[in-house]
Amino acid sequence: MKGVDTCGDFSLAGSCINCSVEMVHPKILTVFVSLIVTSAQKSFPACRRTICVIKTVYAQSDIPLLFHPTQVDPTLCSHVFLKGVTLDGNKLKEPWSNGKEQLYQDLRELKKKNEKLKLLLTVGDSDVRGAPFSKMAATRSRRKEFISFLIPFLRERGFDGVDLFWYFPTYFEGDASDKDRYTDLLEELKRAFREETLTGDRQKLLLSAWGHKEFKAIDRGFDVTAFARHVDMITIATFDYSGNMDQPIGHHTPVKSFKGNNIEKTAQYWVDMGMRKSKMNIALAAYGRLVNTSSASDVKLHESIAVGLPKIGNTMKTPGGLTSYEICAWSKNRGKVYWDSLARAPYHIVDNYFLSYDNVESFKEKIRFVRTKGYGGVAIVELGEDDFLGYLCNTGIYPLARTVKAECTTPMY
Secondary structure, X not given: OHHHHOOOOOOOOOOOOOOOHHHOOHHHHHHHHHHHHHHHOOOEOOOOEEEEEEOOOOOOOOOOOOOOHHHOOXXXXXXXXXXXXXXXXXXXXXXXXXXXXXXXXXXXXXHHXXXXXXXXXXXXXXXOOOHHHHHHOOXXXXXXXXXXXXXXXXXXXXXXXXXEOOOOOOOOOOOOOHHHHHHHHXXXXXXXXXXXXXXXXXXXXXXXXXXXXXXXXXXXXXXXXXXXXXXXXXXXXXXOOOOOOOOEOOOOOOOOOOOOOOHHHHHHHHHHOOXXXXXXXXXXXXXXXXXXXXXXXXXXXXXXXXXXXXXXOOOOOOOOEEEHHHHHHHHOOOOEEEEEOOOOEEEEEEOOEEEEOXXXXXXXXXXXXXXXXXXXXXXXXXXXXXXXXOOOOOOOOOHHHHHHHHHHHOOEO
16 A cells, blocks of 8 residues: 555556556555546436327227226336327317226326326327318417417316327428418417416426428428427437338338438438437337238348238237237247348348337337437337237336336446
């Protein structure tokens, strides 16, 4: 130990330049080296948000597994987005004919297990397209009626905010002015939410929205700099990149890709157009996309052509869609699993079927991408498409959601 005392250059800012290693006690040397290595590493921040998107009722009556809010593990989520509510003129329409009060009560009960949990009501659906939003947002008076209806609707049911799924502004019976009207709607919602908190002791309602993945749709329908000013967060729909008919097969959730668009490009485009990274959530798909190919045998990634969307799953309404637990059951002991090194995700080939999907390992890869790039959070789409009962994938309940929670919070260097 005397050697340390006589080492004039020994400090935590530098090394013992003029001293021999023998003069330093081994334990002190170990701690010293550890401090140097740790300080040289870059620590990436944890996810700000881990959003669980849920939809409790599907159109079919023969679904073998129905998901309900009582099955949500609120410790896995920072936010829960409830899907299903759509526009009815300038008001809202609930799809649940029975048990609405119990549904909302069950959602509120989740906060007893996670006091920080935020509940948001998603308005709109990909099936509805854009016409209802276009009509509602067309004039100031219609937007005012919608906002006046929305705020008490959220408060009475215990929601902490609204999540807008206007995914196709200007498309599908929309209007050329949708882009500007959407901006007006966001500005007026933000103002109304702020003014509502001026009286009474309540937190400001959160304002969330969804963003498109395709550059053309972004340019045509979204004023990104205005979104950055008005929304508290935006979830980018980073899924379904492939699956179009008469096109070469590829992964539907690629971080990178052989050609064409991918998650990395989409996210960066939103940033380049003015969106703040901290407000962006990257969507993680808990489902896969199955296609028939033109190849009778020897199906090849990026070469074989998609020619059909088989209806094999019983849960999702979309042809070719398989939940993660259906994938476990369908693919067991069939075909061969491959890893797409660019997409950073697996795909499965069975005869002439091509299935692209995500698993625990690819979720880890996507969360590493989110954290190292500095994006705000992730959204699981949808939580009920994870193995929420835990017996089909044999990896316990919520294997994907548990991976998200762990990977979003574990220190990362």
